[in-house]
Amino acid sequence: MKRVAIAAAFFAALLAGWQLLVMRGGFSPVLLPAPLDVALYLQDAWRDGSLTTATAVTGRRLLLGYALGVAIGLPVGLLSATRPFVQDTIGILALGLQTLPSVCWIPLALLWFGQTEGAMLFVVVMGTVWSVIIATETGARNIPPSYARAARTMGSEGFHKWTRVILPASLPYLISGMKQGWAFAWRSLMAAEIYVTILTGFGLGHLLHYGRELNAMDQVIGIMLTIVAIGLLADKALFAPWERFLHRRWGTGAP
Amino acid sequence: MPGLSGMTGALAIAGVSKRFKTKATTVQALDNVSLAAAPGEFVCLLGPSGCGKSTLLDIIAGLTAPDTGTVFADGEPVKGPGRHRLVMFQDSALFPWLTVFGNVMFGLKLVPDLTSARRTEIAMEHLRMVGLEGFARSNIHELSGGMRQRVAFARAMAPDPRILLMDEPLSALDALTREQLYADIQRIWMARRKTILLVTHNVREALCLADRVVLMSASPGRIQEVFAVDLPRPRDVNGLDVAEMAGRIMTALRVHLAPGTAR
Ligand SMILES: Nc1ncnc2c1ncn2[C@@H]1O[C@H](COP(=O)(O)OP(=O)(O)OP(=O)(O)O)[C@@H](O)[C@H]1O
Numbered sequence: 001m002k003r004v005a006i007a008a009a010f011f012a013a014l015l016a017g018w019q020l021l022v023m024r025g026g027f028s029p030v031l032l033p034a035p036l037d038v039a040l041y042l043q044d045a046w047r048d049g050s051l052t053t054a055t056a057v058t059g060r061r062l063l064l065g066y067a068l069g070v071a072i073g074l075p076v077g078l079l080s081a082t083r084p085f086v087q088d089t090i091g092i093l094a095l096g097l098q099t100l101p102s103v104c105w106i107p108l109a110l111l112w113f114g115q116t117e118g119a120m121l122f123v124v125v126m127g128t129v130w131s132v133i134i135a136t137e138t139g140a141r142n143i144p145p146s147y148a149r150a151a152r153t154m155g156s157e158g159f160h161k162w163t164r165v166i167l168p169a170s171l172p173y174l175i176s177g178m179k180q181g182w183a184f185a186w187r188s189l190m191a192a193e194i195y196v197t198i199l200t201g202f203g204l205g206h207l208l209h210y211g212r213e214l215n216a217m218d219q220v221i222g223i224m225l226t227i228v229a230i231g232l233l234a235d236k237a238l239f240a241p242w243e244r245f246l247h248r249r250w251g252t253g254a255p
Numbered sequence: 256m257p258g259l260s261g262m263t264g265a266l267a268i269a270g271v272s273k274r275f276k277t278k279a280t281t282v283q284a285l286d287n288v289s290l291a292a293a294p295g296e297f298v299c300l301l302g303p304s305g306c307g308k309s310t311l312l313d314i315i316a317g318l319t320a321p322d323t324g325t326v327f328a329d330g331e332p333v334k335g336p337g338r339h340r341l342v343m344f345q346d347s348a349l350f351p352w353l354t355v356f357g358n359v360m361f362g363l364k365l366v367p368d369l370t371s372a373r374r375t376e377i378a379m380e381h382l383r384m385v386g387l388e389g390f391a392r393s394n395i396h397e398l399s400g401g402m403r404q405r406v407a408f409a410r411a412m413a414p415d416p417r418i419l420l421m422d423e424p425l426s427a428l429d430a431l432t433r434e435q436l437y438a439d440i441q442r443i444w445m446a447r448r449k450t451i452l453l454v455t456h457n458v459r460e461a462l463c464l465a466d467r468v469v470l471m472s473a474s475p476g477r478i479q480e481v482f483a484v485d486l487p488r489p490r491d492v493n494g495l496d497v498a499e500m501a502g503r504i505m506t507a508l509r510v511h512l513a514p515g516t517a518r
């Protein structure tokens with residue numbers, strides 16, 4: 001309860017400081033809108049549906065690309081941890097490409113897919129998949145060998161061993177890898193939406209882009225706040241339950 | 256193929272050798288080791304570090320293949336791991352992502368032809384047996400070292416294996432906890448009569464538990480001497496009879512270890 005109060009006070013102070021700065025004057029409203037203007041924009045955008053539509057468009061792209069990235073990354077990471085052939089090929093590729101900022105995929109995506117949903121998806125998948133591969137591989141490699149040995153003596157082999165032992169045993173690494181993958185996916189999608197105009201749907205990145213073109217700073221800041229809020233929300237909704245599970249079972253990490 | 260008395264759990268190790276080659280050296284971990292255990296017999300393997308005790312247990316479990324020789328479990332040659340030969344490890348190897356109950360259920364779920372109600376019943380029975388029925392919902396990290404080994408014991412016993420292989424299961428525990436577990440293991444073994452092969456460095460531990468103590472020597476790993484232990488049960492590690500026999504075995508150990516190894 002005390003921590004909630006501290007957090008609330010901190011953000012209230014932040015808003016108050018912002019408001020004071022605006023009231024002191026000297027800043028053009030084009031560069032620094034008042035908090036109330038931003039709130040009004042968000043309210044309007046919510047009412048006319050542009051905010052909800054954009055959020056839905058962005059959310060769909062993100063979830064689809066992320067899910068695809070994880071669906072590819074998990075098995076490839078597991079294979080890479082156990083098959084020297086996969087490690088020497090895809091493993092090294094992943095290690096290299098993971099260091100590439102995901103924005104760098106955008107020119108390639110545009111050339112290959114044009115201004116389409118495919119380009120968006122490609123960028124998000126490329127942002128996600130490499131870090132998921134690396135995290136899964138690291139996780140599977142760091143499992144105490146006695147887990148697999150104990151499981152095998154009890155009759156757990158093949159698919160059962162992979163899904164009931166190797167995968168859960170590498171969970172601490174997997175969760176941090178999937179979290180990192182999520183952060184990369186989110187960043188790369190925003191970059192893609194700001195750079196790539198496509199007609200099949202305006203996402204939050206597009207609203208941000210047009211806010212700048214129209215010198216509508218209340219829109220820019222409003223969308224930025226929305227993006228931050230979605231990021232926080234996703235973290236709490238997607239990963240907090242898993243982190244609580246880790247904490248409960250392994251007795252490690254923050255509560 | 257069941258054993259002579261109709262009981263299962265007969266174990267025969269016939270001329271097993273295993274050599275490990277690494278970049279640095281080649282180690283003859285086991286050299287022509289032969290040993291038999293009758294159904295329901297409790298055998299302790301005793302020997303200096305590096306004499307191949309863990310390697311032998313791995314081979315019996317089917318986790319490692321021998322270079323030559325064969326292990327027969329109830330007359331069948333061992334070709335790989337199987338749930339009739341379960342292993343208890345020094346570090347418990349309990350799965351942290353499962354509760355205590357989930358750990359005991361892991362092996363049980365792989366036993367065919369059991370209803371899920373029956374599995375739950377068996378799991379709880381075994382937790383009761385090791386005195387941990389109140390901890391079924393606990394997480395592994397919340398248990399003490401001694402409790403963990405009790406859970407590992409329950410997990411290994413629950414699927415009703417014919418042979419139980421224990422690799423220094425108690426060596427990481429303090430003396431008092433260990434003494435309690437000697438009592439538990441004896442009580443449970445007398446009730447269930449599993450064939451048990453237990454590896455230890457502790458002579459008195461071996462004498463407290465075993466029907467026979469097998470003394471091994473290192474490089475190459477060989478069976479040096481076998482002692483039958485005819486002391487009445489239940490035994491007390493601190494008992495006079497155990498102490499007296501421990502003295503004799505220690506003498507034999509020193510004789511075998513004297514050339515070469517200065518331990
Ligand atoms: N996977 C392996 N690769 C190479 N050498 C090995 C391997 N496993 C065991 N060895 C060697 O084989 C010998 C026997 O090892 P083992 O673990 O069976 O000994 P141990 O009797 O169990 O010893 P301790 O009492 O210390 O546990 C040792 O010299 C060890 O170095």
Ligand SMILES: [Mg+2]
Pocket residue numbers: 308309310422
């Ligand atoms: Mg050993």
